[in-house]
Amino acid sequence: MPLVALRDEALGYGAGAVLRQITLSVAPGERVVLLGRSGAGKSTLLGALHDRIVGGGHRVALVPQDHALVPQLSVRHNVLMGRLDDRSAAYNLTSLLRVRSRDRAEIDAILDRVGLGEEAPRAVEGLSGGQKQRTALARALYRGGAALIADEPVSAVDEGQAGRLLDEMSAAFGTAILALHDVGQARAFATRLIGLRGGRIAFDAAPGEIGAGELERLYAA
Numbered sequence: 001m002p003l004v005a006l007r008d009e010a011l012g013y014g015a016g017a018v019l020r021q022i023t024l025s026v027a028p029g030e031r032v033v034l035l036g037r038s039g040a041g042k043s044t045l046l047g048a049l050h051d052r053i054v055g056g057g058h059r060v061a062l063v064p065q066d067h068a069l070v071p072q073l074s075v076r077h078n079v080l081m082g083r084l085d086d087r088s089a090a091y092n093l094t095s096l097l098r099v100r101s102r103d104r105a106e107i108d109a110i111l112d113r114v115g116l117g118e119e120a121p122r123a124v125e126g127l128s129g130g131q132k133q134r135t136a137l138a139r140a141l142y143r144g145g146a147a148l149i150a151d152e153p154v155s156a157v158d159e160g161q162a163g164r165l166l167d168e169m170s171a172a173f174g175t176a177i178l179a180l181h182d183v184g185q186a187r188a189f190a191t192r193l194i195g196l197r198g199g200r201i202a203f204d205a206a207p208g209e210i211g212a213g214e215l216e217r218l219y220a221a
């Protein structure tokens with residue numbers, strides 16, 4: 001039983017389709033990476049897959065390209081928001097004043113895993129781009145779920161850190177669908193690569209089956 005299935009669908013905004021004739025399904029346990037030039041439609045496809053998986057009643061952890069953090073709040077509070085919809089309004093409001101010790105311990109352990117242990121009390125607005133990105137990843141780890149959907153989740157950290165973070169995400173989520181621009185990272189992470197070009201799926205196969213020529217054509221002007 002696939003987690004999500006699209007069949008010959010057009011995806012876009014309002015009247016205009018960004019992607020056409022999209023047929024794909026994702027099974028539990030797959031690690032899918034979307035590749036393509038800027039504007040190829042990776043975020044559009046991630047958004048559609050997110051909505052379908054959530055619509056199917058599954059819990060999803062989302063890392064949007066812009067991170068969707070609350071700048072004025074602390075790193076710890078932003079991570080806490082990964083479970084906002086699991087809790088009552090009263091619980092969430094009182095947590096704003098003081099994060100309960102049980103939640104704090106769980107969150108701080110996750111912050112250690114992404115190298116942000118020292119930054120827990122800092123307001124997000126004062127962080128570097130890479131620290132903000134790691135806060136969004138920590139929020140996804142804290143949320144958990146059947147699938148991770150992440151749009152360029154390691155674009156602002158160095159190569160070594162990116163590899164370690166992708167390993168963390170891979171271990172924490174049974175299924176993951178990511179957009180990445182680094183082909184090496186994509187090959188290392190994915191069980192399946194999907195290339196988008198010209199509004200269509202150009203390839204959809206295991207990394208070992210995608211040659212350098214296909215990747216060159218995907219990114220050619």
Ligand SMILES: Nc1ncnc2c1ncn2[C@@H]1O[C@H](COP(=O)(O)OP(=O)(O)OP(=O)(O)O)[C@@H](O)[C@H]1O
Nearest residue numbers: 013018036037038039040041042043044045065179
């Ligand atoms: N909210 C929106 N409303 C209308 N058009 C949009 C919207 N978001 C994206 N688009 C358009 O859809 C197309 C695909 O954009 P999308 O963000 O999915 O590409 P992408 O592959 O994720 O690009 P990037 O690598 O630059 O993030 C672009 O032409 C873009 O202008």
